[in-house]
Amino acid sequence: MKKLVCQEPHVMEYVTADMPAPKAGEILLKVEAVSICGTDIHAFGGNQPFFEYPRVLGHEICGHIAELGEGVDSVAVGERVAVIPYVACEKCPACQSGKTNCCEAISVIGVHQDGGFCEYLTVPAKNILSVGDVDPELAAFIEPFAISAHSVHRAKVAEGEHVLVVGAGPIGIGAAAIAKAYGAKVVVADMNEERLAHVRQTLGLATANPGDANYADTLKAEFDGIMPEKLIDATGNPHSMNNAVNVIRHGGTIVFVGLFKGNLDFSDIEFHKRETTMMGSRNATMADFAAVQKLMAEGKLSKELMLSHRFNFHEIGHTYQQDVVENKELVKGVILFN
Numbered sequence: 001m002k003k004l005v006c007q008e009p010h011v012m013e014y015v016t017a018d019m020p021a022p023k024a025g026e027i028l029l030k031v032e033a034v035s036i037c038g039t040d041i042h043a044f045g046g047n048q049p050f051f052e053y054p055r056v057l058g059h060e061i062c063g064h065i066a067e068l069g070e071g072v073d074s075v076a077v078g079e080r081v082a083v084i085p086y087v088a089c090e091k092c093p094a095c096q097s098g099k100t101n102c103c104e105a106i107s108v109i110g111v112h113q114d115g116g117f118c119e120y121l122t123v124p125a126k127n128i129l130s131v132g133d134v135d136p137e138l139a140a141f142i143e144p145f146a147i148s149a150h151s152v153h154r155a156k157v158a159e160g161e162h163v164l165v166v167g168a169g170p171i172g173i174g175a176a177a178i179a180k181a182y183g184a185k186v187v188v189a190d191m192n193e194e195r196l197a198h199v200r201q202t203l204g205l206a207t208a209n210p211g212d213a214n215y216a217d218t219l220k221a222e223f224d225g226i227m228p229e230k231l232i233d234a235t236g237n238p239h240s241m242n243n244a245v246n247v248i249r250h251g252g253t254i255v256f257v258g259l260f261k262g263n264l265d266f267s268d269i270e271f272h273k274r275e276t277t278m279m280g281s282r283n284a285t286m287a288d289f290a291a292v293q294k295l296m297a298e299g300k301l302s303k304e305l306m307l308s309h310r311f312n313f314h315e316i317g318h319t320y321q322q323d324v325v326e327n328k329e330l331v332k333g334v335i336l337f338n
Contacts, residue, residue: 002120003118004317007054009046012317020122022069027125029081033136034116036333037144038169038236043111046172049261051111058117059110061140062131072125075273077247082142083116083130085109086283101283112190117313119337129289137334138296138303144332145292145301146284148174151257151306153288154281155230159183160225164247166210166236168195169304171257175232177203184230187222189215198331202305204328210240219247227252234258242266243259244277253277306332313337330333
């Protein structure tokens with residue numbers, strides 16, 4: 001089979017490898033579609049935390065089962081599945097408390113171990129989600145939507161609440177769509193006017209530009225004269241994250257789902273006088289995946305919210321730099337294997 005390996009920063013190479021065989025408790029997956037995450041871009045550029053080279057990228061994966069390992073009887077050959085890429089130890093205190101998403105020894109497929117930029121992949125049977133006849137492109141988006149859902153669930157977004165989502169990339173778009181589906185009043189902020197236009201067109205939500213001098217006034221106007229009570233920052237941008245405490249109401253909550261290599265540095269005075277609740281959001285839980293499947297079934301989440309580009313697996317390795325990393329028009333790309 002063929003796999004696409006990120007050998008080191010800025011180097012992608014196609015490699016021919018033996019077909020993997022599923023071990024006990026695993027399935028062999030024939031990959032159909034893999035959507036491209038910011039992680040796959042940061043890893044290529046050498047800027048991804050928790051990462052080692054060489055690595056086969058790709059953790060947003062859909063395919064069909066080609067072979068069952070010993071002891072696997074909950075699924076069948078030919079069944080289409082999405083991959084839940086977080087392989088947890090199930091033994092540490094986080095796992096024992098139900099927070100497998102932040103397992104102390106977590107191994108993420110496509111980050112800590114080889115992922116889906118390949119024709120075949122073995123995956124633990126416990127890490128697959130049956131998707132029936134769902135379109136492979138949409139199924140490949142279940143994982144990023146689950147990341148978004150986890151951030152919304154961390155913020156405990158409820159009907160009628162005012163929610164500001166900062167960052168109109170895929171995770172921010174997903175968070176905005178899910179918060180809207182839960183009945184919140186949502187505004188999306190971003191510096192990129194084309195992405196804001198995309199949000200207005202696909203989600204029908206109000207938008208704001210943090211670079212505008214009247215940014216705070218715009219937010220107040222959209223939120224009935226007050227600042228938002230919940231803020232989800234999906235930028236991974238230190239300036240945006242440090243400024244978050246300045247654009248929520250007193251008693252508000254901030255959730256950081258984007259991350260960067262470095263330290264946060266915000267005003268303690270602003271943080272304390274608001275009695276701010278600040279938290280991180282990492283990966284997703286089975287409850288998040290279940291919520292996403294339900295919203296997809298209800299038609300409240302679609303691939304059209306994110307999908308902007310399609311790529312051929314056998315070609316993208318040669319043009320990854322210009323077509324993915326440097327592509328300013330890219331919102332979300334999916335690699336197809338047919």
